[in-house]
Amino acid sequence: MWIAAAVAAGLALLALSPLPLARVVEERLATAVGVPAGALRDATRPAADLLLRAGQLRELSAENAELRRRLAAAESDLASRRERQIAVDQARALLDAAGPEAVGVVTARVVVRDPAPGRQGVLIDRGARDGVHIGQPVLTSGATLAGIVIEVGAHRSRVRLLTDPDSAVAAVVQSSRTPAAAAGTGAGLRLDYVPRGAPLIKGDLVVSSPIGGRLPAGLLIGRVSSIDARQEDLFERVTAEPLADFLRLEQVLVMTGFQPAGAVSLEGTSR
Numbered sequence: 001m002w003i004a005a006a007v008a009a010g011l012a013l014l015a016l017s018p019l020p021l022a023r024v025v026e027e028r029l030a031t032a033v034g035v036p037a038g039a040l041r042d043a044t045r046p047a048a049d050l051l052l053r054a055g056q057l058r059e060l061s062a063e064n065a066e067l068r069r070r071l072a073a074a075e076s077d078l079a080s081r082r083e084r085q086i087a088v089d090q091a092r093a094l095l096d097a098a099g100p101e102a103v104g105v106v107t108a109r110v111v112v113r114d115p116a117p118g119r120q121g122v123l124i125d126r127g128a129r130d131g132v133h134i135g136q137p138v139l140t141s142g143a144t145l146a147g148i149v150i151e152v153g154a155h156r157s158r159v160r161l162l163t164d165p166d167s168a169v170a171a172v173v174q175s176s177r178t179p180a181a182a183a184g185t186g187a188g189l190r191l192d193y194v195p196r197g198a199p200l201i202k203g204d205l206v207v208s209s210p211i212g213g214r215l216p217a218g219l220l221i222g223r224v225s226s227i228d229a230r231q232e233d234l235f236e237r238v239t240a241e242p243l244a245d246f247l248r249l250e251q252v253l254v255m256t257g258f259q260p261a262g263a264v265s266l267e268g269t270s271r
Helices: 002-016 022-102
Strands: 106-113 121-124 137-140 144-152 157-161 168-173 178-184 189-192 205-208 220-228 237-242 251-254
Touching: 121 144, 168 189, 168 220, 189 220
Parallel strands: 144 220
Antiparallel strands: 106 121, 106 251, 121 157, 137 144, 137 251, 144 157, 168 178, 168 205, 178 189, 189 237, 205 220, 220 237
């Protein structure tokens, strides 16, 4: 309402401008109009500031979203680079630890673990085109036996780990040269066919035996963890703790230079 009054006052000033008192009237009207005009500016400033800030917030939100996207992409790229470097370092460490055994081997990456309950096996990313054949030993660091290749495809192979219930390999207790069969229990190893009274002690090292020609001699298998001798048994009941860390198995060595006795080089169904 006071705006209409201000307009009317302005018109009156135009009409009175030729008169001597016009300047005085103009100054008074300017003061009268200036007060509410200032109040109007003060009243509308918060709304204007709010709209300005809302626009700025939208811009900042968009910029933050873009920065988060770039950061996520950079972190993903960094993680991928680290994984590749870790794989390279692990493969190099395996080759270094294998020493003389590194002749005639290929590194392989574990790509799948057998999900079946009680089964202990993995799928690796090497196959017949890489020189992999059925029956070849698969090693972890330090020439430690992890398992045996049981199925071969063109580019992938299936490995049965030592702890699988269907696994059994020729072994020997290193200190006493006591022969045995290292069989998987699903969680660990047991040593079958150990004669009663065999000179075994807890902690004895168990290595692979070349008897039968299925494995090279001296690959690390495990350590004797318990010995149970019973009068009614023909053999000792012996368990062993595997030396391979099967839970953290990521990179392995396949002994492609070793040809097991009686092994047939056939491609399986793994691809």
